[in-house]
Amino acid sequence: MVLPEVQPRTGARVVLRRLWRGAGFIVLGGLFMVAAAVALLGLIPPSYTSSIQVLVDPTDLRVVENDVNARAPQADSGVSIAESQVRVIQSDNVLRRVVLKLHLEQDEEFVKPEAANPTLAWIKGALGMLPPPASRDPVNIALDTLQQNLTVRRAERTFVIDVAVKSRDPEKAARIANAIGEAYFSEEANARTESAKRASDALAGRLNNLKRDVEQAEGQVVRYREDHKLISSDGRLLTDQQLGDLNQQLVTASIKTAEAKSRLEQARRMKAGDASTALPEMLQSLEMQALRQQYATLSRNTAELATRLGERHPAMAEQYAQQRDLQRLIQREKERIIETTQKDYDRAAASEGAIRSNLDRVKTETTTSDRAYVGLRELERTLEARKGVYEAFLRRAREANEQERLNTTNVRVISVATPARQRSFPPSPKIVLPVALVLGMILGGAIALMLGADSDRRRDRRAAAGLGSSYRAADA
Incomplete structure (x- = not known):
């Protein structure tokens, strides 16, 4: 006796029937994920991002005819100059100015206080998580934290640099971003002033000797004219x-x-x-x-x-x-x-x-x-x-x-930082909750399909067993 082959239950009607029977799991999965998202949004401290935009023109302002730091870039070097300025903005010299100006070394967000629990401190020291004493300067710690919360990038095919700062306080983020722009301008001005001063000192050392040579040559010309009676007018x-x-x-x-x-x-x-x-x-x-x-x-x-x-x-x-x-x-x-x-x-x-x-x-x-x-x-x-x-x-x-008293850098802020109206992390509930609901419903639907498939397999085995008994009774 040969038993009839049982067809697999994979049709659309079967899937819909399984989802309908497991609708409770789908609803519970969506509600669970929404509740988990709400809990996470409540636990994660919000952070806000403010940014400024700096335009770096590769050609400096022609204030004087022969600038000590004049840049006349070639067609393919403008991007390299802009990328170099990105590194300058991220440099310690610029960010240290911001830390000292805004006293970030006294801000707990940038310099976290050391743990008061001696046991916890001993465990961190044993695991190598504590920095050495020479590296515990609050200014350096605040500088490292600021570098982690800072994002500087150049927009593709432009000379515009976006400087974004992340902080728990929107006003503080905007204040730090604007301070970075001011510190960058000050650093560039100081660098150019120092270059001009070195050039001026080097040139001044040669002027006395050159002046003496000119006076000697002028005296020779005058004596020669007098000796040969060469009268001239207008050269x-x-x-x-x-x-x-x-x-x-x-x-x-x-x-x-x-x-x-x-x-x-x-x-x-x-x-x-x-x-x-x-x-x-x-x-x-x-x-x-x-x-x-x-x-x-x-x-x-x-x-x-x-x-x-x-x-x-x-x-x-x-x-x-x-x-x-x-x-x-x-x-x-x-x-x-x-x-x-x-x-x-x-x-x-x-x-x-x-x-x-x-x-x-x-x-x-x-x-x-x-x-x-x-x-x-x-x-x-x-x-x-x-x-x-x-x-x-x-x-x-x-x-x-x-x-030394001029700033010929053709760099300017085209967009100042303002306090952010919405947090940058975690994302807005308008985005997180619908996504969590959809993911929960997908998870619940997957569970419903698996349970439905398992139930259908058991039902098919029972039906096959009952049909076999009937055939054996008929044969007897």
Whole structure:
């Protein structure tokens, strides 16, 4: 005889039936977890977190042209600078300033009092849990506790540093976070002041020797000028200035002579032209314009009369006589213009000749001065080199001295810390209780499923045993 195979009970209806039968376990599991969460929330002391945001610009403020601590980072070094400032904020120098300013070494939250029970103290000492006497300084203990409650990180792809402080008191957390920002600025300012002071002291040691070298070089230049009679004005030799001025005057005089000659040639060609011929603008005069206008009007009237009366009319003779008179006046005006133009040309040519004569004389003097000026230029180059070095050192020393009182760090707080309105740990009951309820119900559901599965297995075994008995009775 073969018994029928029992199918496993894993269908959705079976699971729902098992959960329904174990609904009590689900409710009890949820309530238990909620009660446990409420108890834990009541036992765990709350902590609050306040933070500030510090913007670290890799390029410092250009208060002076040559900063001792000037940073001109490359494109890929800005992140390294920001990460370095994260380490500076976490350093002992910065945090020790905060501990001393806020007296955290007297705060029980940061420096826990030692156990009064001698037995407990002996057990801790035997287990190595007590620090050595040299490490029990309250300031150092408060510093270690502050480092544990401090979180400093840089937001990705930014130069903004988040400084978060955790404390049981929200106002204390905000006060410590703001104090860390102030201590960081003070530490950076002191570091830059110290760097500027070292640079200023190093530069000041060289200024006296450089000044003495410059004075010696200046005395050599003055004596050489006096010995060779090299007179200069505005940094140039007088002969060089005269030579430059005469060259410029010669160019101007040559242009004027050429222009005067051109006008003279045009005036001579104008003399043979007709009275009605247009004149160049450079040869125009008010009197010539008036005569030519009269001649044009008279010629127009004569032409009109000739058309109406004829060429042989007695009135035409008078018109022709007036035209001849105007032509003579125009011709005399042309001769006057030619004479004036000739005089202008003569004066321009004479002026050009005088300038050329002076230029030749100055060239001769310049040749003599240039021979002596070779040695002078060598002395002046030496003087300029020494003076340049001295002025650079002097300017740098003054800038370094001034930078001791300047803070060129381009760092600023973009968000100050304020007391937190909600605790950061443990999480809010609005989050913990629903999560605890869901976890408890899941745990209760798992228990209900396991118990239901065990009950179904026992029921199946009993049913299989009863069915086997029935088959044996039927066979008998």
